[in-house]
Amino acid sequence: MNLRKTDFYSATTHTQNVPQNLSAEQSAISIILQADDLLDMAKWDQDLFLQSAHRTILKAIKETRAAGRQVNLFTIQAKLEETGKLEDIGGASALFIIKEHYPCADRESALDFRKDLIKARRYRRAMQKLHETKADISLMTADLSDLAATLTYDDDPESQEITIKTQCENLITSLESLTPPERIKSNIQELDYLLNGGFELGTVAVAASETSGGKSIFLLQAALNGAIDHQPGIIFSLEMTASSVISRMAACKSGHRVVSAYDHPTAEQMQGMAIGIRTIARLPITVHDQITTIDDIEVACHQGAKAGMKWIVVDYIQLCTVGESSKAETREQQVSEVVRRLKILALKHNIVVFTASQMNDGGELRESRAVGHHADYVLHIDHSDKAAPVIRVIKNRNGERHVFAPVKMRGDISRFEGRTK
Numbered sequence: 001m002n003l004r005k006t007d008f009y010s011a012t013t014h015t016q017n018v019p020q021n022l023s024a025e026q027s028a029i030s031i032i033l034q035a036d037d038l039l040d041m042a043k044w045d046q047d048l049f050l051q052s053a054h055r056t057i058l059k060a061i062k063e064t065r066a067a068g069r070q071v072n073l074f075t076i077q078a079k080l081e082e083t084g085k086l087e088d089i090g091g092a093s094a095l096f097i098i099k100e101h102y103p104c105a106d107r108e109s110a111l112d113f114r115k116d117l118i119k120a121r122r123y124r125r126a127m128q129k130l131h132e133t134k135a136d137i138s139l140m141t142a143d144l145s146d147l148a149a150t151l152t153y154d155d156d157p158e159s160q161e162i163t164i165k166t167q168c169e170n171l172i173t174s175l176e177s178l179t180p181p182e183r184i185k186s187n188i189q190e191l192d193y194l195l196n197g198g199f200e201l202g203t204v205a206v207a208a209s210e211t212s213g214g215k216s217i218f219l220l221q222a223a224l225n226g227a228i229d230h231q232p233g234i235i236f237s238l239e240m241t242a243s244s245v246i247s248r249m250a251a252c253k254s255g256h257r258v259v260s261a262y263d264h265p266t267a268e269q270m271q272g273m274a275i276g277i278r279t280i281a282r283l284p285i286t287v288h289d290q291i292t293t294i295d296d297i298e299v300a301c302h303q304g305a306k307a308g309m310k311w312i313v314v315d316y317i318q319l320c321t322v323g324e325s326s327k328a329e330t331r332e333q334q335v336s337e338v339v340r341r342l343k344i345l346a347l348k349h350n351i352v353v354f355t356a357s358q359m360n361d362g363g364e365l366r367e368s369r370a371v372g373h374h375a376d377y378v379l380h381i382d383h384s385d386k387a388a389p390v391i392r393v394i395k396n397r398n399g400e401r402h403v404f405a406p407v408k409m410r411g412d413i414s415r416f417e418g419r420t421k
Contacts, residue, residue, distance in 0.1 A: 019123035020050040024116040027102045027109070029054045035105035036061055036071035048117040050124070053089040057098065060085070073099050184311050184352045186218070187225040189418050190405035191391055195377070200398065201310065203376035204343050204353045206317070208365055208394075213381045214409045214416065215356035216240070217248070218391075219313045221416060222354050223285065224249045231310035232284035233351075236297055238319035242287040248414040249285075250276030257412050284308075294338050295323035298345060305349045314342065316356035317371060336370035343374040381409075391416070 029049070032038050039062065046055045060079040061071055069075050077095055080086035089095060102109075136142035174181070183198030192198050199205050199222070207218045216239075226233055237245050247258035254276030256269050265273070286304065291297060297320070301312060314320060320338045328334040346353045357365045365371040365378070372378055378395035382404070390404040406419040 018050060019120045019127065021113075021116045021120045022051065024113040024120075025049050025051055025054050026098060028113040028117065029057055030099055030102035031105055031107065031110040031113075032058070032061060033071070033073065033076065033099045034102075035107055035110075036065055038107055038110050039065065041107065042111060042114055044114070048114070048121055050120070053094070053098070056080070056085050056089050057095070182231075182310070184222060184226040184231060184354075185229070186222045186416075188221075188391070188405060188407060188416050191379075191393075191407075194393055194400065194403050194405060195396065196399050199352045199354075199377060201350045201352055202347050203397070204339070204346050204355065204374060205377040205379065206365070206371060206375040207354070207356045207379050207381060208359050209356075209381035209383070210359055213383055214411070215358075215381065216315050217252075217409065217411070217414045218379070218381060218416060219315050219354045219356055220245065220248050220414065221252055223311060223313045224252055224280075224283075226311050226352075227283040227285045228253075230284070232286075232304070232308050233311035233313070234286045234288065234300060234304050234309060235313040235315070236291050236300070236320075237287060237289045237313075237315050238292055239315065240289065242289045245287050245289070246277065246280055250280050251413040252276075252415045253279050255413055255415075292319070293321050293323050294341050298341065301345050301349060301351075305351075309349060309351055311352040311354060312345070314353065314355040316358070317342075318358055332370075339370050339374045346376075381407075383409075388419070 028044075032044070038044070044058060046058055049055045049058060057076065057080075060076050060083070064071050064075050064079050073096065077086065077092055080089065080095070086092065086095070089098075130137070133142045180197065182201055183195075184201075185192045185198035186195075205222075207215045209215050220235070223233055223235055235245055240248075250273065251257050254272045256272030256276060258273050258276070259265050259269070284307075288300060291300060297312075297314065301309065304312070317335060317338060322328055322334050322337050326334070326337060328337045342353045342355060345351070357371050359365060359380075372395060375395060376397040377393070380392040380394050381389070382392050383389045388406065389409055390406050392404040393399075393401050395401055406421050407416045408419045409416055
């Protein structure tokens with residue numbers, strides 16, 4: 001059985017075999033206590049530190065800064081006393097010893113220590129991965145490429161920075177290019193026209209409507225069209241099984257509703273269903289129906305990026321949950337965190353994130369304003385005129401908004417079709 005991260009560390013820490021750099025940890029924390037602006041110069045995650053005392057002090061420093069208070073030995077001691085953590089690190093004397101470990105606020109040295117900590121963390125993750133896959137390795141069923149990626153993947157954003165000069169050169173090159181930028185089309189001609197050819201990579205597109213308004217239909221239609229254009233992607237279905245997702249896409253592609261033999265389909269319908277399902281089977285699509293947290297979505301996307309992933313579908317926002325490590329307390333904060341992290345995924349992997357949000361009775365995105373804030377596109381599937389539904393472009397970060405595409409929703413075959421105005 002695979003062990004969770006905490007189980008792995010508890011099983012190995014006492015043997016002192018877990019990779020760590022204690023000197024670098026002590027020095028880095030000491031310098032941060034003297035110069036907390038280091039937190040603005042680089043990303044200091046708590047898991048860079050193996051020692052619990054160092055993680056506790058780092059957390060206290062961050063919380064003190066977030067409260068707008070000055071960081072020094074006395075304010076951090078007060079924070080640790082307030083949260084009941086002072087004795088956990090060894091008391092006030094231990095805090096003083098840690099602060100005095102490095103003689104000065106040498107920021108450059110701290111960043112060098114950080115590199116050592118990143119290296120140690122990478123080895124810890126590799127050891128954890130080996131620990132989790134021990135049984136698979138013995139059976140020779142382990143994913144060796146995944147094990148290698150754990151060792152070589154560099155998730156440190158500072159190591160991947162490019163200069164402004166390079167960014168400007170890239171912009172000029174893109175402007176001079178005669179090749180149109182890669183986009184994901186919805187296969188609704190009028191809507192794609194309004195969006196300058198489709199959805200840009202590196203963006204989040206939110207389909208919004210009331211219950212049963214066609215959100216899932218729209219998401220799967222866009223995903224299907226992207227895959228048909230040889231753009232691989234992942235569907236995270238949080239309310240439908242993988243079979244239901246495939247059935248809907250097969251119906252959308254073939255124009256024949258997928259039904260069982262119990263429904264007595266005609267020979268023509270059976271042939272159409274078979275063609276649709278065989279088409280879906282050949283497309284570069286992965287469907288997950290057991291992933292429900294944003295943490296697991298991020299892990300799956302890291303793997304998908306290696307296979308050239310261009311889009312993902314998360315159906316839908318309100319069903320996606322945050323992990324146990326999240327600090328979000330209210331439902332609004334949780335939804336905000338989910339959307340923010342989906343936006344980061346879009347930018348990090350240069351993909352389109354298609355997702356959906358329910359609307360409340362006032363016609364606004366449900367549970368959090370952050371949905372509209374982080375989204376690049378907000379599309380309202382509007383059925384107020386039941387005889388003439390439209391998809392309204394409520395938000396378009398890089399184009400025209402408050403325009404609409406007339407559509408007809410074919411619920412029987414899970415498809416939106418264009419409609420003359």
